[in-house]
Amino acid sequence: MPDGIRQYREQVWPLLRDRLTELFTEPETDDPVLAVRNVLWDDDAFTTTLAAEYASRLGTPETLPLLRHCATATASKPSARWLARTARLLDARAGELIADVLRRLVAHREYRIRHTYRDEEWAETVFLRERTAVALRGMVWACELVDEPWVTGLLGEVAVTTGTGMGG
Incomplete structure (x- = not known):
């Protein structure tokens, strides 16, 4: 691959x-709930709970970029570039906020939704939707950069909560 293309892919495109992500996802108002x-x-x-209980903290100008960044954690593991950007966005308040959100996740349980369409009825068991899971994965990855005593224990609890599977 030519150096110019490599440089573009590695430096300019990210x-x-x-x-572009910031521009297209920017809410029209300064309301933190709408931003989240x-x-x-x-x-x-779970996202309804986050918006209701944590929007005033997640939607601030200081933490919203980190939330947006966490919502890009679609790979199986974080890249060095992803972690470097996280390090730039992460501060002590954001680390505390991540801990609070992950503690709330540990308390979250799956639930059933009943659907009806015309004469058809069915139920669906939901823990987290994909978009929510991606953002939470980013928060878990961000914990790699947090040097606090709560990290290991909380990540263990998150693993047990999220890794148990359907039906508990």
């Missing part, structure tokens, strides 16, 4: 992609 819902949507009970 910056451009991040800026714009990133996470209201797909499941």
Whole structure:
């Protein structure tokens, strides 16, 4: 691969992609609840809880970029570039906020949703929707950069809660 293309792919495109993401996901108002819902949507009970209980902290100008960044954690493991950007966005308040959100996740349980369409009825068991899970995965990855005593124990609890599977 020519050096110019490699440089573009490694340096220019990530910056451009991040800026475009910010522009396209920016809420029209300064309301933190709308800002959080714009990133996470209201797909499941957990995101509804996040918007209701944590929006005033997640939607601030200091933490919203980190939330947006966490919502890009779609790979199986974080890249060095992803972690470097996280390190730039992470501060002590954001680390405390991540801990609070992950503690709330540990308390979250799956639930059933009943659907009816015309004469058809069915039920669906939901723990987290994909968009929510991606953002939470980013928060878990960000814990790699947090040097606090709560990290190991809390990540263990998150693993048990999220890794148990359907039906508990």
